[in-house]
Amino acid sequence: MIGSLTLDQLRVLVTIADTGSFSATGRKLGRVQSAISQSISTLEDVQGVALFDRSGHKPRMTEAGRVLVEQARHVLASAARFEAMAAGTRAGLEPELVIAIDPLVPSAPLIDSLSMLSKTYPHLPVSFSTEGLGGSLRRLRSDAAAIAICLLLPTVPDDIAAYPLLRIDMQAVVAASHPLAALAKMATQGRPVTQADLEPHVQLVLSDPVAPESDNYGVASARLWRFVDLGRRLDFLLGGFGWCRMPLHLVAGHINSGELVALQIENDPTPKEGLTIYAAHKRSRTPGPAGRWLLDDLKNRLQS
Template sequence: MIGSLTLDQLRVLVTIADLGSFSAAGRHLLRAQSAISQAVATLEALQGIAVFDRQGRRPQLTETGRVLVDQARLVLASAARFEAVAAGARGGLEPELALAIDPLVPTAPLIESLRALNATFPDLPVSFSTEGLGGALRRLRSGSAALAICLLLPAVPEDIVAHPLMRIRMLPVVAPGHPLALLDRPATASDLESHVQLVLSDPVAPAGANYGLSSARLWRFVDLARRLDFLLAGFGWCRMPEHLVASLIAAGQLKALQLQDDPTPPEGLVIHAAHRRDRALGPAARWLLEVLQQRLGV
């Protein structure tokens, strides 16, 4: 019961709309036509509106009725999802799967695994969070995410179990009009020191651990897209994931820098699927982890 409504009344209304008549709805729902008519009459009386126009040979939906049928479909679909989530929980499935994904992680390699997750657990609500540096690890530790797809620098913490999934290459880049772009040799530490470096920082602890710093002048960003805007505008240089800047380099909007003694691994940084050591994964999270390892594991 929803106020003065029942799901059964809404189901009758939608069935009539789908099949075109009270009698057809009765046959489909295994009820007498009189029971169908009574359900509709009760609905109309309780709501104080006419759902059907009975002037012709066959009742037709009124303009209000057509809108209410659409609303009834939404309510019935929501009720079905409610029951499905409850049934899954009774069977041990998580009521929701919360994922935390680092902003540096490319989406494309994850899509097919997430598509398979949706096909296998179609009624499982899934939530995604993408925050600044350190956000995914923080969500794991707080318990607000079950599984994180993230970088873990400089090493995997002891309280975290991590499974290597892929590598992303980080390219030092700069706008073509920037002074560093005019060098005809690898940039040295002294070349970089005087220029602004655009750095991703942890929004909670901006002065915390940072990696790959080469400049005495730092502009700190939480948002990767905002940092890219400033990079393209020539405000400084930074290392960016190859998948985000390859097309911009090819189009001449950015220039890749060569750095002398670059500490960044040339093979790329490792992206992990990670979870808390002291917290068991639910069935859907375990399933997704296995699929990600099968598809992407390095």
């Protein structure tokens, strides 16, 4: 019962719309036609709305009925999801899976796993959010997320269980119009860009908006412009506002076209083999069945 409604009344209404008649609905639901008629009459009386026009030889659905039958479909679908989620919870499935992802993580390697997750657990609510750099770790520690796909710099924290998935190559770059671009040309002749060269210029950094000062790995400039999303930072990079390190796959085309110039930095702390992307969770909070399934699928796809 939902107030003065019952799910059975709504089911009868939707079945009439699908089959085209009261008699066909009775056959499909295994009831006599008089029971179908009584269910609809009760629904009309309680709601004070005529769902069918009975003036002709055969009842025809009214305009109000056509609108309300679509609402009935939504209610029945929601009820089915409710029952499926309750059944999953009884079986030990987590009621929701929240995933946090750092902005540097490429989307393509994750799409297949997330698609298969939705097919394997079709009624599991999945929340997906892209965080500022370091935000995924913060959400794990606050229990706002069960799994993070993230960077963990400079090392994996002791309270986090992390599984390496893939590496992304990073490249320091600057717009061709920026003063540092001239130093980049000198680097090809054996003089890399130094800390002293970088310090006066704006560095475009990714940071967590909740705790912008918490992660300063790789910072070399005295002037920082902080960004949450990678796309907007790329816009400002191409606009010549500063320099930064970017995933190579995102800037290779701009380097080849001459819009961006690669910087070779002396004693650059960025690993030459690239940055490691991890799947991670708190050691004190083991993911449920769906979370473990996702972790296993990611590892099988990306580590093979």
